[in-house]
Amino acid sequence: MSGLRILLSEAEIAARVEALAGEIARTIPGDFVMVGLLKGAAVFVADLARALDRAGARPEIEFMRLSSYGLATVSSGEVRLLGDIPDHIEGRRVLLIDDIVDTGRSIAFAAGLLCERKIGELWTCALLDKPQRREVEAPIDFVGFRIEDHFVAGYGIDHAEKYRHLPYIGIVE
Ligand code: IMP
Numbered sequence: 001m002s003g004l005r006i007l008l009s010e011a012e013i014a015a016r017v018e019a020l021a022g023e024i025a026r027t028i029p030g031d032f033v034m035v036g037l038l039k040g041a042a043v044f045v046a047d048l049a050r051a052l053d054r055a056g057a058r059p060e061i062e063f064m065r066l067s068s069y070g071l072a073t074v075s076s077g078e079v080r081l082l083g084d085i086p087d088h089i090e091g092r093r094v095l096l097i098d099d100i101v102d103t104g105r106s107i108a109f110a111a112g113l114l115c116e117r118k119i120g121e122l123w124t125c126a127l128l129d130k131p132q133r134r135e136v137e138a139p140i141d142f143v144g145f146r147i148e149d150h151f152v153a154g155y156g157i158d159h160a161e162k163y164r165h166l167p168y169i170g171i172v173e
Pocket residue numbers: 037040068069075098099100101102103104105106107150151152153157158159
């Protein structure tokens with residue numbers, strides 16, 4: 001046993017990812033680049049990309065790496081860029097993807113960097129949204145699930161690097 005209390009099962013996540021891909025494919029016109037935030041969004045991006053293919057979209061895939069919480073369960077409030085995307089992003093439509101939007105700092109920071117690079121148009125997507133915890137404004141165009149203020153892990157999301165491999169999402173007790 002993992003020690004997590006299940007919040008979202010593998011089947012619930014799969015159904016929501018499929019529906020989200022349909023919404024995204026209907027909303028974003030033509031070609032676009034998925035920009036996932038490592039490491040948390042890697043599993044979500046992998047599933048969403050294949051669901052987007054089934055929905056008729058043909059996205060490219062890139063990743064950016066931001067500094068993380070480390071061993072803590074609360075954000076330090078400081079975000080740094082640890083790994084960047086290639087520079088041929090100018091003029092492109094971008095779908096920025098994170099696992100969870102909590103204070104909003106990470107996705108707002110990444111969105112700011114992308115806008116400095118003069119991308120064509122930006123949409124944001126998060127598998128999980130914890131709106132109660134928001135500290136900075138961060139509009140999310142596509143949300144998988146809105147959840148209460150729990151610390152969760154699984155499906156790419158970690159607690160001190162554990163649980164990323166789990167196919168479901170659970171609450172860390
Ligand atoms: P924010 O910058 O405060 O919005 O935090 C976003 C990032 O913090 C996410 O990309 C996650 O990596 C991490 N995070 C936020 N909430 C949780 C959680 O409940 N479990 C694990 N990581 C989390």
